[in-house]
Amino acid sequence: MSCIEQMKYTILLDRISFKEAREYIETNSDEVYYVSPGYKIFKDYYIIGVPPIAMGSKGNALVFPYTKPCHGSFVLSIENEDSIKEINRLRETEKEKEPASSKKDKSLESSKASSTSFLDMWKK
Numbered sequence: 001m002s003c004i005e006q007m008k009y010t011i012l013l014d015r016i017s018f019k020e021a022r023e024y025i026e027t028n029s030d031e032v033y034y035v036s037p038g039y040k041i042f043k044d045y046y047i048i049g050v051p052p053i054a055m056g057s058k059g060n061a062l063v064f065p066y067t068k069p070c071h072g073s074f075v076l077s078i079e080n081e082d083s084i085k086e087i088n089r090l091r092e093t094e095k096e097k098e099p100a101s102s103k104k105d106k107s108l109e110s111s112k113a114s115s116t117s118f119l120d121m122w123k124k
Contacts, residue, residue, distance in 0.1 A: 004045050004066060007078055012063065015072040018050040021065035024075050029056025029063050033090040041086050049073070057087045 013024055026032050034052040041064065047053055048067050056063040061079035068074070 004042070004076075007042070008080065010061075010077040011074055012077055013075040016075070018053075018065065018067075018073060021049070021073050021075050022052065022054040025054040025056040025063055025065070029054075029058050031057045031087075031091075033094055035090075035093075042082055055090060057090070060084050060087070062086050 012028075013021065016024075033055050035047060035055055036051055037048050037053060039047045039053065039055075041047060041055075041062070047055070047064060049065055053065060055065075058077065059079070060083060061077045062083040063075060063077045066074045066076045
């Protein structure tokens with residue numbers, strides 16, 4: 001398909017901000033995943049927006065923000081065979097991120113330790 005508008009979709013919200021789209025998806029989805037701008041869905045479509053970009057699933061429907069230049073941002077829901085594949089791909093991507101997130105926690109702990117030693121320097 002050459003355009004997302006050729007797919008059967010449901011508009012859940014229209015003409016909203018990126019933040020409103022994220023909040024809606026976080027509140028109204030069974031599962032929520034975060035992607036970077038430029039994340040590709042349905043083989044041909046790129047998600048654009050201000051990170052973190054939330055994408056969700058509700059049953060077998062993929063819920064995601066869609067920005068159309070000059071018209072604003074929308075939250076769309078698509079339920080078909082391709083949406084199930086996309087949800088599974090998001091789940092797999094999330095599993096790959098888990099070790100990285102645990103590394104982030106460790107780096108935050110080490111940064112906290114260095115700030116304490118910095119304060120100790122000034123006490124002397």
